[in-house]
Amino acid sequence: MPKYEISEITLKIDDKNILITKDFYKRFYNPSLAYDSNFKNIDAFFNNNYETVIVLMNASDGAGAYPLIMLLNKNEHHTFIKMSMEDIYFNFLTN
Secondary structure, eight states: OSBBBBBOOOEEEEEEEOOOOOHTTOOBBBBBOOOOSOBBBBEEEOOSSSSEEEEEEEEEEOOOOOEEEEEEEEOOOEEEEEOOHHHHHHHHHHH
């Protein structure tokens, strides 16, 4: 059983409340949301046309932690990319 679950994600772009259903994020357990001046576990920024908020965070499924990229879209068609630590390591080696 996960120790923590995300209870709600709310997003507002251009005075519009963007619907993000629990079905979208219900499997992202034990999110690491700590943020201070020395260390960040979560970050968010807009893409170039301000239609998508890109959220970078860490989560865990009990078997291990993983980086997670959520793409929260103004058109409410959200998606995510769940990576493994091997993916990150491989990308660093090839770049």
